[in-house]
Each structure stands twice: as structure tokens, then as C-alpha cells.
Amino acid sequence: xxxxxxxxxxxxxxxxxxxxxxxxxxxxxxxxxxxxxxxxxxxxxxxxxxxxxxxxxxxxxxxxxxxxxxxxxxxxxxxxxxxxxxxxxxxxxxxxxxxxxxxxxxxxxxxxxxxxxxxxxxxxxxxxxxxxxxxxxxxxxxxxxxxxxxxxxxxxxxxxxxxxxxxxxxxxxxxxxxxxxxxxxxxxxxxxxxxxxxxxxxxxxxxxxxxxxxxxxxxxxxxxxxxxxxxxxxxxxxxxxxxxxxxxxxxxxxxxxxxxxxxxxxxxxxxxxxxxxxxxxxxxxxxxx
Amino acid sequence: xxxxxxxxxxxxxxxxxxxxxxxxxxxxxxxxxxxxxxxxxxxxxxxxxxxxxxxxxxxxxxxxxxxxxxxxxxxxxxxxxxxxxxxxxxxxxxxxxxxxxxxxxxxxxxxxxxxxxxxxxxxxxxxxxxxxxxxxxxxxxxxxxxxxxxxxxxxxxxxxxxxxxxxxxxxxxxxxxxxxxxxxxxxxxxxxxxxxxxxxxxxxxxxxxxxxxxxxxxxxxxxxxxxxxxxxxxxxxxxxxxxxxxxxxxxxxxxxxxxxxxxxxxxxxxxxxxxxxxxxxxxxxxxxx
Numbered sequence: 001x002x003x004x005x006x007x008x009x010x011x012x013x014x015x016x017x018x019x020x021x022x023x024x025x026x027x028x029x030x031x032x033x034x035x036x037x038x039x040x041x042x043x044x045x046x047x048x049x050x051x052x053x054x055x056x057x058x059x060x061x062x063x064x065x066x067x068x069x070x071x072x073x074x075x076x077x078x079x080x081x082x083x084x085x086x087x088x089x090x091x092x093x094x095x096x097x098x099x100x101x102x103x104x105x106x107x108x109x110x111x112x113x114x115x116x117x118x119x120x121x122x123x124x125x126x127x128x129x130x131x132x133x134x135x136x137x138x139x140x141x142x143x144x145x146x147x148x149x150x151x152x153x154x155x156x157x158x159x160x161x162x163x164x165x166x167x168x169x170x171x172x173x174x175x176x177x178x179x180x181x182x183x184x185x186x187x188x189x190x191x192x193x194x195x196x197x198x199x200x201x202x203x204x205x206x207x208x209x210x211x212x213x214x215x216x217x218x219x220x221x222x223x224x225x226x227x228x229x230x231x232x233x234x235x236x237x238x239x240x241x242x243x244x245x246x247x248x249x250x251x252x253x254x255x256x257x258x259x260x261x262x263x264x265x266x267x268x269x270x271x272x273x274x275x276x277x278x279x280x281x282x283x284x285x286x287x288x289x
Numbered sequence: 290x291x292x293x294x295x296x297x298x299x300x301x302x303x304x305x306x307x308x309x310x311x312x313x314x315x316x317x318x319x320x321x322x323x324x325x326x327x328x329x330x331x332x333x334x335x336x337x338x339x340x341x342x343x344x345x346x347x348x349x350x351x352x353x354x355x356x357x358x359x360x361x362x363x364x365x366x367x368x369x370x371x372x373x374x375x376x377x378x379x380x381x382x383x384x385x386x387x388x389x390x391x392x393x394x395x396x397x398x399x400x401x402x403x404x405x406x407x408x409x410x411x412x413x414x415x416x417x418x419x420x421x422x423x424x425x426x427x428x429x430x431x432x433x434x435x436x437x438x439x440x441x442x443x444x445x446x447x448x449x450x451x452x453x454x455x456x457x458x459x460x461x462x463x464x465x466x467x468x469x470x471x472x473x474x475x476x477x478x479x480x481x482x483x484x485x486x487x488x489x490x491x492x493x494x495x496x497x498x499x500x501x502x503x504x505x506x507x508x509x510x511x512x513x514x515x516x517x518x519x520x521x522x523x524x525x526x527x528x529x530x531x532x533x534x535x536x537x538x539x540x541x542x543x544x545x546x547x548x549x550x551x552x553x554x555x556x557x558x559x560x561x562x563x564x565x566x567x568x569x570x571x572x573x574x575x576x577x578x
Contacts, residue, residue, distance in 0.1 A: 007455070104453035105401050106419075110394040130395075131454070138455040164393035165420070166296070166427040 001083040004091045007139055013089045014052065014140065022049035026142035028133060031055040031092075032072040032187035033081045036177040040146045041085045043174045047144045053082050054136050055092040060103065061128030072190055091140070098135065108134060110160050116251045117153045117264055118275070121241055126157055133158055134165075142169055149173045150184050152264055152277045156251055176276070178204060184276045191272040199235040200269060206231035206243075207278040210263050214280050219256050221245045224263070224280075232267060241266040241273070248279065257281070290372040292379045295386055296428055302378045303341065303429065311338035315431035317422060320344040320381075321361040322370045325466040325474035329435045330374045332463045336433045342371050343425050344381040349392065350417030361479055380429070387424065397423060399449050405540045406442045406553055407564070410530055415446055422447055423454075431458055438462045439473050441553055441566045445540055465565070467493060473565045480561040488524040489558060495520035495532075496567035499552050503569045508545050510534045513552070513569075521556060530555040530562070537568065546570070 004010040017024060025048030027040045037053075044051045055078060062068035075092060082090050108130035113119070119126050137145065145162075147155045155173045162169050177185045182204035183197075192200060206228040213227045225243050232238045243265040245254050254261050259281025266275050293299040306313060314337030316329045326342075333340045344367060351357035364381060371379050397419035402408070408415050426434065434451075436444045444462045451458050466474045471493035472486075481489060495517040502516045514532050521527045532554040534543050543550050548570025555564050 101452070105399040106450050106453035107398045107400065109396045109398070111396065112394050135453075135455045138457060161395050163390070164395035164424075166424045168427060 001079070001087050002089045003079060004089060005093055006097055007093070010052075010089065010091045010093075010139060013091075014050070017050040017088070018141075023143045024048060024050045024052060024140065025144040025146060026136065026140045027051065027053045027087075027146045028136050029053060029055050030057045030071065030187065031078045032074055032190075033078045034177075034185045034187065036148055036150065036174075036185035038081060038085045039177050040148060040174040041082070041087055043172055044144060044146045045086060047146075047170070047172060048142075050088050051086065052089045052091055052140050052142065053087045054140070055082075055090060056098060056132065056136075058098070058128060058132040059095065060099070060131055061125050063122055063124055066122075067188075067191075072187055098132070104131060106131070108161065110157055110164075113153070113157050113160060113251050116253075117242060117244060117246070118266055119153065121266070126153065129154055130157060130161055134161065137162075137167055137169060144170045144172060146172045146174055148176065149277070150176045150186065150275060152262060152275075153251060156249065159249075182208075184274075186274065188272055188274070191270075193270060196237055196270045196272065199237050200274065202232055202235050202238060203265065203267060203274060203276040206265065207263055207276060211278060211280050214257055214259075219258070221253070221255055221257060224257055228263065228265065232265075235269075237269055239268040241268060245280075290368070290376055290379055292368060292381065294381050294383060296382070299341075299378065299380045299382075299428060302380075303339070306339040306377070307430075312432045313337060313339045313341060313429065314433040314435060315425065315429045316340065316342045316376075316435045317425050318342060318344050319346045319360065319476065320367045321363055321476035321479075322367045323466075323474045323476065325437055325439065325463075327370060327374045328466050329437060329463040330371070330376055332461055333433060333435045334375060336435075336459070336461060337431075339377050340375065341378045341380055341429050341431065342376045343429070344371075344379060345387060345421065345425075347387070347417060347421040348384065349388070349420055350414050352411055352413055355411075356477070356480075361476055387421070393420060395420070397450065399446055399453075402442070402446050402449060402540050405542075406531060406533060406535070407555055408442065410555070415442065418443055419446060419450055423450065426451075426456060426458060433459045433461060435461045435463055437465065439465045439475065439564060439566070441551060441564075442540060445538065448538075471497075473563075475563065477561055477563070480559075482559060485526055485559045485561065488526050489563060491521055491524050491527060492554065492556060492563060492565040493567075495554065496552055496565060500567060500569050503546055503548075508547070510542070510544055510546060513546055517552065517554065521554075524558075526558055528557045530557060534569075 002013040025044035029037050109127050114126040159171045182201040209231045210224045210228045248262050264277040291302040314333035318326050403415040448460045471490040498520045499513045499517045537551050553566040
């Protein structure tokens with residue numbers, strides 16, 4: 001595995017693969033890798049010949065008071081995991097490489113999509129995500145890019161950006177990878193206290209309950225959301241931020257549920273904010289680690 | 290010259306040049322070509338081996354009440370002129386190719402730059418320009434892109450987008466090409482009545498007067514702007530929209546003028562809106578046709 005921390009090094013590392021016509025995949029991450037990230041490497045490998053993983057904690061997507069300073073980092077461990085999983089190039093740029101002129105003047109948005117779900121609670125977050133993803137796309141020029149479905153809104157936004165700007169990149173969403181008890185893997189799970197960690201699988205349980213309700217014939221959004229909310233309510237530690245049923249592409253709320261609609265939720269559990277989601281009515285889309 | 294009106298055709302037309310490692314230039318235009326556009330082809334040729342000209346009247350950059358419907362079009366004449374000047378590929382997509390899903394959800398902006406000069410009077414204009422330029426850049430993937438300096442704010446914005454998003458494209462600004470009497474060439478000059486056309490060279494005269502004032506030792510912005518305004522005021526038909534002295538990169542207004550600062554102006558002349566600008570204190574940057 002080649003390691004690059006500059007754009008020059010990155011381009012050099014990719015150029016031979018590019019010249020020989022290999023299909024290049026990009027797996028963008030913020031590091032502190034877990035099986036969720038590493039499963040994306042497998043997916044990338046299945047659709048490309050050469051896998052670049054980027055590792056960058058993008059300050060632009062953190063709001064004031066969010067966890068930029070304490071976001072967990074473990075570069076050397078990440079490099080070992082990435083190499084072991086078959087990543088060809090690990091690109092870990094610093095802020096001076098990514099934002100040499102400070103915050104960019106150029107802004108990206110898709111207001112119809114960024115105003116919803118997490119975007120309503122994290123102003124500026126997705127705009128920051130779009131900028132860093134656009135930069136990484138232009139730096140790497142991948143044929144394929146792979147994102148986890150856990151950050152569902154991010155995936156939908158990146159797909160829209162690629163389509164609307166003709167970026168010519170195939171965007172793949174990797175299934176959510178879960179701990180044995182159902183908790184979706186997240187770098188932020190390390191923030192959880194033992195008691196919080198014990199309650200955290202309720203997010204997935206809530207999604208499963210909702211899916212069961214749909215399977216049992218409930219199609220009203222309010223009823224299905226209530227089923228999920230009731231499950232979350234069995235823990236006094238969990239404070240739901242939103243529980244919404246949305247169209248998988250537009251992220252617009254739906255009144256009646258059909259298979260494929262996405263139930264997305266965010267909660268606070270202690271000082272940690274956790275996300276989860278599930279496409280209802282389909283084959284179980286997730287995998288256990 | 291190959292003509293393409295679809296992305297598939299475009300990519301096919303470029304692929305051989307790309308495979309043989311030729312340097313590709315893009316000259317984006319809205320057609321109704323004049324010597325200003327064609328001089329950009331020469332500039333492109335001087336910096337690349339393969340020249341793509343795009344020709345697309347982008348509805349997204351026209352506001353309500355602007356001249357989208359009457360914007361002059363002459364595709365076959367343009368194709369002949371482009372071929373004669375040595376364009377390798379003329380890419381003239383339709384709206385269905387550029388915006389197959391209607392108006393894009395994805396938006397681009399650079400508020401610090403788009404709020405100024407023309408942007409203050411044409412809300413949404415530069416946001417529409419940025420989207421179409423980003424799309425064309427992604428469709429063509431040029432090594433070099435060439436824009437006329439007459440649309441100075443557009444050039445500054447595109448440069449900023451390329452830098453901030455790491456697009457890896459060299460952006461060149463072509464000198465303003467003028468009629469023998471100094472009027473900057475523009476597709477919109479055809480809107481002018483004979484009487485208006487007679488007064489139109491006053492824009493360039495105003496810029497020349499301002500440059501002479503700087504050369505004579507005036508460095509205060511207000512005094513220099515007043516010199517330009519006085520010249521424009523010699524025609525009762527000319528209604529200035531703005532006359533501003535700005536930093537060439539940030540477009541921020543300046544209090545005192547140093548060589549390289551740009552004097553930019555927009556006026557209404559009858560129902561036609563005309564632009565012109567000049568970098569003060571330098572060697573004469575423009576050429577006569």
C-alpha cells in the first residue's frame with residue numbers, strides 16, 4: 001500500500017494504474033476505521049481494480065460546538081487495517097493540503113435535500129461534506145466512489161451532486177455493518193458509556209419494529225413512526241432528534257409508506273449523537289460483522 | 290471539425306485525442322460567435338493540442354425578464370466560423386442533454402464574489418454560470434479552459450471554483466477584443482440601434498480616461514470613478530449601473546488604486562446592458578479586431 005499525504009504524491013501513486021487503464025475506486029473516510037469502512041473496501045474492490053482510501057477529518061463539516069476536536073483519530077492503526085484489507089493507496093492529506101487558502105469561497109448546496117433530516121439540525125454540515133467530496137473527486141478522479149448507507153443523507157446528496165454536475169462517477173452505497181447486537185458501527189460509538197452502549201441497539205430494534213409493522217399491513221407514516229418511537233422510548237437515556245420516513249432519492253417526507261421508503265432517525269444518547277436508517281419492506285439490507 | 294450534441298458523442302470525439310495524450314482545451318461560449326470568441330480559440334490552440342468549443346445558451350443563468358428568448362442564435366454560421374478557426378470539436382448540447390432532470394438540485398455559489406458588480410444586479414446569474422461551467426468541465430475534462438476577460442467577474446469566479454474544488458484545470462483569460470472604435474465585442478451588440486451604437490464606444494473611452502487619470506497621478510478611487518462617470522455622462526442614452534474599482538482576484542472594492550486593479554462597469558444603453566472593464570496602470574491589455 002502506498003501512503004500519500006499530498007496531492008502530488010496521490011497523483012503519482014494513481015498515475016500508473018490510470019495509464020494501464022485500471023478502474024479506480026475511491027472510499028472517502030474520516031478514519032478511525034471499523035468494519036463498516038473496511039466492508040466498503042471490499043465493495044470497491046468488487047467494482048474496480050485499484051482502490052484509493054482517503055482519510056481526512058474535514059473541519060468544514062463540523063459546526064461550532066460539535067466534536068471536531070475530540071473526533072477519534074488513529075492514523076497508524078488505520079493504515080495497518082487498510083493495508084491488510086487490500087487498499088492500494090491511502091491518501092491522508094492535512095488541512096494545508098485540502099484548504100491551503102483557508103475556508104473556500106466556493107460553496108456547494110442542494111437546499112431541497114440539505115434542509116431535511118440531519119441537515120435541519122446541523123446547519124452547514126452537508127455543505128461542508130459536498131465541498132470536501134467534490135475536492136476528493138477532483139483530486140482522485142475515480143471511476144467509482146463508495147459511501148456507507150449509514151450516513152444515508154450524505155449518500156443521497158453525493159449521488160445528486162454527481163448526477164447534477166455530470167461527474168461521471170458511479171456512486172455505490174455499502175450496506176450498514178452492525179455489531180452482533182445490532183448497533184450500527186460508527187467511529188463515534190467509542191464515545192458511549194457502558195450504560196449508553198447497552199441501550200444503543202434500540203435504534204436498530206426501532207427500525208426492525210417499524211419494518212415489522214409495515215409487513216403486518218400498517219402503511220401510515222404516523223403509525224410506523226410511532227412504533228419506532230415507542231421502542232426508543234423504552235430507554236430514558238435516548239432522546240430522539242428526528243424519526244422520519246422519506247423518499248430514498250428526494251428525502252422528502254412521505255404520508256404513506258411503500259417498500260423502498262427509508263426510515264431514518266437520529267438520537268442523542270448521553271452526549272453522543274447516533275444515526276441509523278433502514279429501507280423498509282425490502283430484503284434485510286444490512287450485514288452483521 | 291467534429292460536431293457533437295450529446296455527451297456520448299462528445300466523449301467519443303475526445304477519446305482518441307485523450308488516448309494519444311494530447312492536451313485538451315475547452316472554450317465555452319453561448320454562440321453567435323464574433324472575433325472575441327474566435328480569438329479565444331487561438332489562445333486555446335497556443336496552450337493545447339485539441340480544442341473543444343461548447344455552444345450552449347444556458348437558461349439557468351438568465352433571470353426573469355432577461356433576454357433568454359431573444360438571445361441571438363446562429364448555429365450553422367457559428368459552426369462554419371469555428372471550423373474555419375480550427376476548432377476540433379464543436380459541442381452544442383440541447384437543454385435535454387444539459388438538464389435532463391430539469392433544474393438541478395445542486396447549487397454552486399461563492400457569495401463573497403457573486404454579491405458584487407454584476408451579481409448585485411443579476412441575482413442567480415453567476416450561480417447559473419457556475420453550474421453550467423462545472424458541468425462542461427466534468428463533461429469535457431479539459432486541461433485548459435479559456436474565457437474572455439470582458440466577462441471579468443465570470444472569469445474570476447471560474448478561477449476561484451477551479452482553485453477551491455481542485456479541478457486541476459488551467460484557466461486562461463483572453464484579452465477583450467474591440468471594434469475599431471473601441472467597443473468591446475459582444476453578441477448583445479446586435480441589440481443596439483444605430484444611435485446607441487454610436488454612443489457605445491464611450492464605455493471604452495471612460496476606461497481609457499480613468500487609466501489616463503491614474504497615469505497622471507490620481508490614485509483615489511472616487512476621483513478615478515468620477516472621471517469615468519463624466520465620460521459616460523456625455524451621452525444621455527447611457528445609464529450607468531455600476532462603475533467600480535476592484536481587486537482583480539477578490540473583486541472587493543478598493544479605496545486607493547494600484548496598477549492591476551480592475552475598473553469594471555455596466556451600463557444600460559437603450560434596452561441593452563453592456564459591460565466593459567480594464568486593468569488600470571498596465572500595458573494595454575486589449576486588442577483591436
